[in-house]
Amino acid sequence: MKINCIIQARTGSTRLPGKIYEKIGDNSLLKMVVDRCVLAKRINCVIVAKHGGQETQSGTWGVKWLDGPEEPAARFVKVLATYPCDGFVRVCADSPFIDAAQIERAADGISVGGVACSHSNGIYGNQAEGFRTETFLNLEPSMQGDEREHLGLYFKRRDRLTVDTPGDLERARLIVSRMTKPHTEYTAAECLDLLRK
DSSP, X not given: OOEEEEEEEESOOSSSTTGGGOEETTEEHHHHHHHHHTTOTTOSOEXXXXXXXXXXXTTGGGSEEEEOOSSHHHHHXXXXXXXXXXXXXXXXXXXXXXXXHHHHHHHHHHHTSOOSEEEOOOXXXXXXXXXXXXXXXXXXXXXXXXXXXXXHHHHHHHSOOSOOSHHHHHHHHHHHHTOSSOGGGOOHHHHHHHHHO
């Protein structure tokens, strides 16, 4: 499975404009993220998906660059059309201490675990999200509001296997109603597949 790492970079932060170019020690915030992403062995290619700001050329820092729409979901669609892959891991450009292990954990979730969206569940600022490209592209038109910036929110809201709300309880009942063997014989990924039928 070909998995790329896409760094979601923007210069339009309202709290700290241009933060990805701010220096931390000898490097910019963005350079620190790139340096860590290229260490992930499961990743085929690292792409910085940015909007606006300083001009850069593909090959700078050993990665690909793409300047796209301001809205992250639309920018990711453009990246996936330019750099096709089976799946991708999303890393935010404001996470200078992201561990390569977190990126690989998210990649494993979509390749080995077989799920459509995988979260590395790291410390805040040390998290990565993996997505199967086909699923993302099929669902992207349905994403609304904050889901178009924080891509994993759509999946977190839709692909819940926890029971915290009446809606969650109904989803759990739907999954069980579609089972043809004892519930203990299904993996979490298989339960999500039953939910999506």
